[in-house]
Amino acid sequence: MLDSIKTAFPHLEQNKCLVITTRHEIRITDVDDSHCMIVEEGADVFVLSNPAKKNIHVLFIDKCIFGKAQQHKRCDCAAFDEKKFCFIEFKKTINKKEEYISSAADQLFITLEKFKEKNINFKGYKLETWVSFTDDPPIPAALTGNQNQQARFLLVHNSDFYTGNLIVFD
Numbered sequence: 001m002l003d004s005i006k007t008a009f010p011h012l013e014q015n016k017c018l019v020i021t022t023r024h025e026i027r028i029t030d031v032d033d034s035h036c037m038i039v040e041e042g043a044d045v046f047v048l049s050n051p052a053k054k055n056i057h058v059l060f061i062d063k064c065i066f067g068k069a070q071q072h073k074r075c076d077c078a079a080f081d082e083k084k085f086c087f088i089e090f091k092k093t094i095n096k097k098e099e100y101i102s103s104a105a106d107q108l109f110i111t112l113e114k115f116k117e118k119n120i121n122f123k124g125y126k127l128e129t130w131v132s133f134t135d136d137p138p139i140p141a142a143l144t145g146n147q148n149q150q151a152r153f154l155l156v157h158n159s160d161f162y163t164g165n166l167i168v169f170d
Helices: 002-008 097-117 147-157
Strands: 018-021 025-029 037-039 046-049 056-060 077-080 084-091 126-133 159-163 166-168
Touching: 025 056, 025 077, 084 097, 097 126, 097 147, 097 159, 126 147, 147 159
Parallel strands: 046 166, 084 126, 126 159
Antiparallel strands: 018 056, 025 037, 025 046, 056 077, 077 084
C-alpha cells in the first residue's frame, strides 16, 4: 500500500505528508490554515489507539497531498496499518451534527474516488470512512445512523461509514 501511495503522490515525502509511528496513542488535530498535525495533548483531537505499538501510517491529505491548486473536495487525513485503511474528516460543531454529516460524506467520497483514480487498490484492506466531531471526547465508532450514507459508501466503495473520535488498530 505504501509504495502505491508514494507512486501516486510523489511529493508525499518532500511535503511531509506522511508520518509513520509506533506510538501507543496517536492524537491528530485539524489546523485551520495548515494540514492536520500529530500532537502530544490537547482538546479537539482524533485518537488512534495502537495497543500493539505496530507501524501506523498517518497521511495528511487536505493542504498536503492535495494542495490549494486542486479545487476538488477532500477529507483531512487518513491512517492505515497492514489490515485497515481509514479516511477521516474533521468537523468542529456542537450542534446540528446531522447537517455536517452530508458535507463530510461528500468530502470523504470524493477523496476515495481521487485515490482510486490514482490506481490505489484497497483490496485486502478493511476500508473505513470517519466523520469526527472533534469537540466531542474520544469515543469509539458508531454507525452514523444515516442509512443513506452508510449504503452509499458500502455499495460504491465497500467501506463502512462511522462517526466517532477513536480508532483502535489491533
